[in-house]
Amino acid sequence: MLTDKEFHTAAERYLDMVYRLALNTLRHPADAEDAAQNVMLRLCQSREKLEGEDHLRYWLVRVTLNECKRLRSNPWHRRTVSLESCQEPVFSAPESRQLFLDVMELPARYRVPLYLYYYEGYSVAEVGKLLHLKVSTVQTRLARGRAKLKASWTEE
Amino acid sequence: MKELYRKTFDEVHASERLREEVRNMKATDRNARKFRRPTALVAVMILLVVLAGTVAAVTAGVPGSIQGWFTREWTDLSGEAMPQEQMDLIQELTQSVGVSDTDSGVTVTLDSVTVGQNMLWMLLKVSGTYEAEEAWLYHFADSEIDLDSEKASAVSAPGIWSMDYAYQGLAEDGTLTMLARFCVDSGMGSLQEGGRMTLVLGDLMYSDKVALKGNWAISFDLEPVEDQMILTLEELTVPAVDLDTDEQGMVTLHDVCVSSTELQFVRAAEDQRWRELFPTLVLEDGTEVCSTSGTSGFLDEAHTKWGSVFYWQLPVDMDHVTGIRFQDEVFSLR
Numbered sequence: 225m226l227t228d229k230e231f232h233t234a235a236e237r238y239l240d241m242v243y244r245l246a247l248n249t250l251r252h253p254a255d256a257e258d259a260a261q262n263v264m265l266r267l268c269q270s271r272e273k274l275e276g277e278d279h280l281r282y283w284l285v286r287v288t289l290n291e292c293k294r295l296r297s298n299p300w301h302r303r304t305v306s307l308e309s310c311q312e313p314v315f316s317a318p319e320s321r322q323l324f325l326d327v328m329e330l331p332a333r334y335r336v337p338l339y340l341y342y343y344e345g346y347s348v349a350e351v352g353k354l355l356h357l358k359v360s361t362v363q364t365r366l367a368r369g370r371a372k373l374k375a376s377w378t379e380e
Numbered sequence: 381m382k383e384l385y386r387k388t389f390d391e392v393h394a395s396e397r398l399r400e401e402v403r404n405m406k407a408t409d410r411n412a413r414k415f416r417r418p419t420a421l422v423a424v425m426i427l428l429v430v431l432a433g434t435v436a437a438v439t440a441g442v443p444g445s446i447q448g449w450f451t452r453e454w455t456d457l458s459g460e461a462m463p464q465e466q467m468d469l470i471q472e473l474t475q476s477v478g479v480s481d482t483d484s485g486v487t488v489t490l491d492s493v494t495v496g497q498n499m500l501w502m503l504l505k506v507s508g509t510y511e512a513e514e515a516w517l518y519h520f521a522d523s524e525i526d527l528d529s530e531k532a533s534a535v536s537a538p539g540i541w542s543m544d545y546a547y548q549g550l551a552e553d554g555t556l557t558m559l560a561r562f563c564v565d566s567g568m569g570s571l572q573e574g575g576r577m578t579l580v581l582g583d584l585m586y587s588d589k590v591a592l593k594g595n596w597a598i599s600f601d602l603e604p605v606e607d608q609m610i611l612t613l614e615e616l617t618v619p620a621v622d623l624d625t626d627e628q629g630m631v632t633l634h635d636v637c638v639s640s641t642e643l644q645f646v647r648a649a650e651d652q653r654w655r656e657l658f659p660t661l662v663l664e665d666g667t668e669v670c671s672t673s674g675t676s677g678f679l680d681e682a683h684t685k686w687g688s689v690f691y692w693q694l695p696v697d698m699d700h701v702t703g704i705r706f707q708d709e710v711f712s713l714r
Contacts, residue, residue, distance in 0.1 A: 253395075313392045324389075374381070
């Protein structure tokens with residue numbers, strides 16, 4: 225069980241990661257904030273022995289993915305939110321904003337592996353383990369996700 | 381591409397509101413079952429209710445008692461007056477509370493509760509003068525529930541829960557009245573065992589604006605409820621939709637329990653992606669009672685069992701239930 229100090233240090237370090245992963249999974253900022261808050265509450269109350277940074281990070285990614293699934297399967301969240309209704313983050317460069325919009329337009333099955341691989345730096349095998357997918361499936365999804373992003377980029 | 385991707389998501393951050401919420405989290409009182417609703421979810425739920433058009437229909441003179449609400453629900457779905465057995469069941473599950481707390485000159489009273497296994501309906505009354513026409517826009521920004529853990533099942537993972545409002549509006553006597561619904565996952569033990577509960581409500585909101593800053597804490601004893609009839613099925617394979625691909629298929633539910641207030645079941649972790657379709661109770665006279673909302677979560681530390689609870693529109697007398705329907709398929713419970 226984490227002490228208050230350990231929890232707040234971990235929360236300070238990983239809140240953005242949890243939020244970004246939730247946003248990539250759920251696409252809607254309000255839902256992502258709900259999920260991130262619930263994940264942090266779970267971390268705060270968890271009795272699980274988390275040994276080292278890697279274990280903590282892995283635990284947070286798994287709990288975030290599960291929390292997002294729970295939110296998506298809740299009848300209150302059975303809806304599709306138009307991208308226009310999302311309060312998108314503010315970006316310093318127009319190309320970043322465009323890439324963010326393009327990523328959010330991708331289906332979740334491509335968004336999440338891309339995020340874990342490109343941003344969090346997990347290997348293909350690790351992404352597979354986190355998402356309970358075969359390595360070949362992760363590779364396919366990464367390739368298709370990248371191709372779709374490149375296609376949008378070229379069109380624009 | 382990779383560099384731009386990283387640069388882009390470097391600029392995506394959790395909001396200051398969320399940071400503040402997390403800063404205020406404390407790892408104290410870990411034995412208590414504590415349930416907290418994130419503020420953002422309230423706005424989402426209210427928007428959905430508005431879109432569904434369910435609240436607007438009840439804004440004028442909402443029922444001032446839980447029994448009144450269920451009676452109205454029954455008449456709406458069956459077209460007939462509620463039978464006596466049905467009334468008796470609701471009476472049996474409903475407890476008068478009458479505990480209040482006052483802050484900023486406003487008194488919030490928990491009038492009464494109806495208790496299911498994993499489900500609690502709570503009728504709240506708020507003092508003051510409010511406009512009837514838009515009273516459904518009032519809600520509390522934040523809510524927390526602590527439940528004395530002495531009788532709770534030993535579950536070390538924190539519980540999963542949900543809370544929403546069945547209605548908000550002015551009762552016939554002008555009191556702002558809200559019926560809140562609180563649901564915990566099936567691994568948390570039955571609420572019908574009773575216990576000491578504390579409901580904490582923060583800031584009365586009007587739509588997305590703070591109408592009144594305040595904090596109301598209501599502690600009360602949930603009395604144990606006599607054992608209710610539960611129909612169980614070891615296994616049930618039902619129509620479902622894949623959340624990732626939207627394709628339809630079938631999923632097998634295990635340890636299915638159907639009670640007067642809710643449906644519970646367990647799925648293997650790898651079947652989480654399947655969403656079962658619209659569980660509905662079928663009664664012998666043809667009346668159908670839908671599931672309204674619910675919650676899901678892992679039931680074990682190893683994350684192998686995914687448990688779900690769906691609660692019915694209102695408590696139903698199980699003697700008159702003949703089956704359960706998922707999409708177009710009806711399964712006999714007789």
